[in-house]
Amino acid sequence: MxxxxxxxxxxxxxxxxxxxxxxxxxxxxxxxxxxxxxxxxxxxxxxxxxxxxxxxxxxxxxxxxxxxxxxxxxxxxxxxxxxxxxxxxxxxxxxxxxxxxxxxxxxxxxxxxxxxxxxxxxxxxxxxxxxxxxxxxxxxxxxxxxxxxxxxxxxxxxxxxxxxxxxxxxxxxxxxxxxxxxxxxxxxxxxxGSVAPPSGAGFVTEFLDGVREARRHPWFLAGLGALSAVIATGYSATGVILPLVSRDRYGTEAVLAGALTAYTLGALAGAVLMARWRPRAAGWTGLFGLALYGFAPLVLLLPVHPVVVIAVYAIAGLGIDLFNVPWFTATQREVEPSKLARVSSLDFLMSYGLAPIGLALIAPAVTAYGAGAVLIACSVICFAAPALAALVPSSRDFGTPEKA
Structure with a gap:
């Protein structure tokens, strides 16, 4: 319910x-x-x-x-x-x-x-x-x-x-x-918010305090690991390989443009949905949405009609905001307010920081192992990482469930 x-x-x-x-x-x-x-x-x-x-x-x-x-x-x-x-x-x-x-x-x-x-x-x-x-x-x-x-x-x-x-x-x-x-x-x-009195500790010490706060929340570490894995692999693989598939398999840039537009429209639909919908198991719902991105590299392997590629990207976009909205909400709810910015900075640093590394490694991996192997590996990671995160007990609700 x-x-x-x-x-x-x-x-x-x-x-x-x-x-x-x-x-x-x-x-x-x-x-x-x-x-x-x-x-x-x-x-x-x-x-x-x-x-x-x-x-x-x-x-x-x-x-x-x-x-x-x-x-x-x-x-x-x-x-x-x-x-x-x-x-x-x-x-x-x-x-x-x-x-x-x-x-x-x-x-x-x-x-x-x-x-x-x-x-x-x-x-x-x-x-x-x-x-x-x-x-x-x-x-x-x-x-x-x-x-x-x-x-x-x-x-x-x-x-x-x-x-x-x-x-x-x-x-x-x-x-x-x-x-x-x-x-x-x-x-x-x-x-x-009230400003805490200066602790006298250095930047590194205070940042590590934020890391310790993050470690108090197993759901946060699990979700952040899943998000980072999906961004570093799935996002990067489709960012590099989707343009090649659009050009070489379909002979037109329209598939690239259509897929990216569908992804954005799907994400917009996900945000609209989450503005009104509060699932009981918000964390599992979010991780399920995140796992939907695994279909994006998978569909690039198959000689399907362009409409299928575009539809899959719309589903992936829907899923990403099924994750984003409850993720940010839970972080703001569960994390100690005086350490919220540091925990948020860890979130951005890990998820966005790994993206350039993924992009840099995908092209050499395609050259060494072929696009098919890379896409399969990225798809498996995109499915597996959220599933493993869901096994952490507190991930069901991203922390303490909100009262009805």
Missing amino acids: VHDTVRSPSVLRSTQFLRLWTATTASGIATWALPFVLGLAVLSRSLTAVELGILLAARTAGFLAAVPISGVLADRYARRQVVLWSGLISAAAAPVLAVFVGNSLVLAAIAAIAMGAGQGACRPAFSALTAEVVEPDQRQQANAAMTMSIRVTTLVAPGLTALLALVVNTQGLLLGIGALWLAAALMPPAGT
């Missing part, structure tokens, strides 16, 4: 949440837009493909370096202030990148590092701030609404950015990204 609907008042009636939602949406659009805009610069010959790769790698390095530091800062100081300074750093980096992109690769890379650092620094702080701004019984709605904004952005933004590129050059678009980061910095409301 499940709770069919959420009986609490809509979180969208909260001005504080709407301000937070607007800020996170602005940061999400800015995060998505940078690689797309830099890709347009390659098309206009302002950048080479190698320079694009260097700038994106620099941004990723800044992101990964800032995430654990931000987790400590957001637990040590007011989360609102950490969001403010994170957004301002990215906003300030945008005009620098606009000036030097195509002119000085070194200075442009430094600006990309700074922008990535601001992006990485805001993520744990936003997650912890959500727990302060939103009442416990409305957090699932709130997390679903934030996920929906990401999916809608992914659907709509490419076309809008391409249209803007007809009348605005790369520098103008980068300044627009800076304006989005400025909005992300200034819009969030003040949180209600």
Whole structure:
């Protein structure tokens, strides 16, 4: 049996949440837009493909370096202030990148590092701030609404950015990204959490305190392991091999575009569903959804009709937000509030940090063992990792079950 609907008042009636939602949406659009805009610069010959790769790698390095530091800062100081300074750093980096992109690769890379650092620094702080701004019984709605904004952005933004590129050059678009980061910095409301007195411990010690807090929750470690495995293998394999299958088996890029669009639409449907649905076994439901991604590499093995590929990607997208929404909600509910940002930073560091490693290893693996073997291995991991996580007793509900 499940709770069919959420009986609490809509979180969208909260001005504080709407301000937070607007800020996170602005940061999400800015995060998505940078690689797309830099890709347009390659098309206009302002950048080479190698320079694009260097700038994106620099941004990723800044992101990964800032995430654990931000987790400590957001637990040590007011989360609102950490969001403010994170957004301002990215906003300030945008005009620098606009000036030097195509002119000085070194200075442009430094600006990309700074922008990535601001992006990485805001993520744990936003997650912890959500727990302060939103009442416990409305957090699932709130997390679903934030996920929906990401999916809608992914659907709509490419076309809008391409249209803007007809009348605005790369520098103008980068300044627009800076304006989005400025909005992300200034819009969030003040949180209600009290700042703990300084412990006098160093950054490493405080971060390790967050790791110890994460270890207190077996469901968290199991779920994070499953998520990291799926991202490092399934996401990476389909990211590398799907374009090749679309070109070589079907002879058209339409299958690639259709699959990616279907994935986003499926994820959007999952977020809409989870805004209203509260399954009794929320953890098992989420892990089942995560395991659905195993069909994505599997379908690339088979000579099926393109519609089947697109349908499978829609199912995979549905599943990923069946996992994401209860995962974020449970983390905000179960983790000690004074350590929430550090635990969230560990989440982002492991799941997103392993993605570049997976992408880097997939191509050599395909060369060495063949695409078929790689896809089979990735599919098995995507099915097995959530199943193993589900064996952890507390994973059934991602911690203590919510009371009816």
